[in-house]
Amino acid sequence: MSLDTVGIVALEILNSVTILVLLALGLALIFGMMRIVNLAQGEFFTAGAFTVLTAVRYAHLPLWAGMLLAPFVVAALGIAIERLIIRRLYGRPLDVMLATWGVSLLLIGLITVIFGAVTQGIPFALGNFRVGRYSYPEYRIVMTSVAAGLMLGVYLLFRYTAFGRRARATIANPEMASAAGINTPRMFMLTFGLGAGLAGAAGAIMAPIVGVVPTMGVLYIARAFITVVVGGPIVLLGTLSSASVLGVIEALISRFSLFKIGTAGHCAPPPCEISIGGSAFFGQIALLLFAIVLLRLLPQGLSGFWRQRE
Amino acid sequence: MKRLSSAETLAALLLLLPLLAVPWAFKPYTANVLAVYMIYGILAMSLSLIWGGAGIMSFGQTAFFGIGAYAYGAIGLNLINAAHQTHLALLGGLLAATLLAAVVGYFIFYGRISDVYASIITMALTLVLFAFFVSTGGDEWVIGVARFGGFNGMFGQGESSQNIANYQIPPVTIWLPGMSEPFEFKINRESAAGYFLVLAVSVGMYALARWLLASRLGRVAMGIRENEARVASLGYDTRFYKFALFTISGAIAGLAGMLFAAWGRFVNPDRFGLGFAASTVVYVLLGGRTTLLGGFVGAAIIGYLTSYLGEIVPFSTIPSDTAPWMAALMEASRRIVREAPLLVQGAVLVGVVLMLEDGITPPLFRLLKRHVRWGWWVLLPLVIFYFGHRAACQQADLCLF
């Protein structure tokens, strides 16, 4: 393998990791801190992308302005949903899952009603750079920087601010925190809003490289969940470690064909054979299989495993 | 099994008599639609078996359903031209679904993955299978004469096929020794065999599920739902019981999937889609997750509601002289109706979870129980009279609608 191939593979791995981090961060936050599974997270992602679309297409704002706006719009949406629905269901995790699924379907339906079911693109002005024989989009580097920035931001927020202290106290022991004067329902609401806003930011930043369509969240939600589940109980550490491991696997399997199996039948042109590996689809299959096997070995996920070993 | 109470017998009669009379009392279209509601009902019941029974929420029932459908299709297409029957396809479909459920169940339950994670993994499985079957559009995805066909769904190809019907997945076809020709379970003007097959399987699976829940497996499963640690401390390997119930419910879902492929003579990746997975959960939730019948009730109600909403498309043309706000309103309502299935499902999910935890079947049954005398002496005769009348006029071709 030549040096430029190694370079491009490394970049693709970085890109896979970036996307997984972007998808999973908000979800991991909500799951890790509130112990609820938010199935509407994919639609928060979609809502972020559509905010950018609306801002650019209809309000004629610059792209960066739309992207800055998106997290706040989606966070507001998240807070509204938390107040209206999820708040009544704390302590019933399965019902939260079902209700947020309902919200997810409603949001897909509403977005389709408003924007139609067509795929729309958002133009952007960055080009490619060269890695030996290959060219690589510059925008992906921007995405990686944003993902790193978001992670750092979340870390600083929880580590060094008053909000972060209260949030950690609430998570550790809600009764105790509320006895200590912390308004726990408000903390849950803000945490949910933050998680939603992160998904909105992810949707906004990824909007230019994917087709913007009301069902786009569905395409990503499975990967986001796998990343969170593999990550385990510690939000940032878990997300980063599982995105790294899964990203490597996804990128490698997506790029390289492992082996071919022949199929019997009539196909033109022959021979009939299926290449296992070498497409984005097999990358995702590998992701799922790896996650299931890993969870068989480490039921607590990666970060849970490390915590146990301490 | 315990003897049925009076109210239970009445409920069974009120459900079964009309269902048995449908092929005579209505046009084949009704039997066709009811058959698919029952197929969805079996699928939904397989979910209530594992969810209501052991408290494990599986989003993966549609995955087993889809695998059953695809396996039946692939084997059936190859078999029908060669052997003119689909015995092995039925077996293969059931095996494929059972095997998938067993493997997934093994990893989930023996891996001690917690319940929430288990739900997520079953959902991820469904979505990945969706991605897989969508990506099988190429020429290389073929088994014998059966092409996977990507998003267009499975169909057969090959020189041996002379007419277009051979390109579709075959209906359930049996050709036992001693039969002069193969028998196809179809639903059309001449025959309602396919309908009765679906009805019989529905009743059979319902009885099986009830028996299971009344057996040791069911008692342990319900114990697990209540308090898993307690049941383990009584000496039960709870992992095994969860695994067993999960596998059985996966097999039942696969059976429903085979019936579906044979009924529509078609299967495409939509069966793995999130929409279908959602509708299955919606059926169970609306019908009531604690009762096995709930899935059937929910499937019928939602199925009827969405097909009704799908038929009424308001304001197909908007006159040019309408005021702009009026035109906007009309356009909005048209779009809302077009998205109705999704919106209805979403609203039901949120609504039932927030307000109607038990679904509608248990309250309905309580109502029947309270007025069981009225049921026997008024409701049942009315139903019999109505369906007798329908059957008579349908046979004489005198029905007004």
Add this chain to the structure above:
Amino acid sequence: MPVLNEPAGTPEPILEVTGLTKYFGGLRAVHLNLTVNAGELRCLIGPNGAGKSTFFKTLSGAMRPTSGTVRFRGRDVTGWDAFRVARLGMSIKFQVASVLEELTVLDNLHLAAEFKFGNREGRRRAIEMLEVVGLTERASHLATWLSHGEKQWLEIGMASVGEPVLILLDEPTAGMTVEEVKSTVRLLRKLNETATVIVVEHDMNFIRMIARRVTVMHQGEVFAEGSMEDIERHDGVRDIYLGKGARYAVRR
């Protein structure tokens, strides 16, 4: 020290706990050695937080000990799954009444008897046990409708219907009236005819009624052991119960 109901011949240990510890984070909840002989009715007492419930959970497999070994009927069962320990003949009644709320009373007992005796025989024994714990009239009620005391009895019934060799009872009389406590004592004596019983209790009156060998736990360790008279004469034990336990804190 002679124990009244000890069988003739050399006492045979049925449960041997050596160096068992359980840490929660940095906190040591349990650290003890304990031997219980077959046929004993052993009382385990100690103030709140003495680690009794945690100790029971590590015995029954509901919780994995951090270190140490548990030998039950001569076999090392440390870290076994709960169901395997139960199959070897150890049954437990948890501190918080944990009957299966949405199952009927009979089904609760049936489930508990079924794994050993099968469906029919299990049901027969479950019905017998209904009689013993006085719940015959409530057989078809959901367990969630039972009163607190009835739930406790149901759980004692569940713990004993499978003919276990060793029964662990965690606070069987919590929240019972004096009359109910008396009948519970009778029930315990009856159970003890066929099985070894370990009872965790707070209630000294109850312990006095049973009046057998008593082990006192304090801060996760065995603090004293002996007959009820010995224990009541023991200054340290009195201090623990009067709140001067700190003086006798066991060094770590």
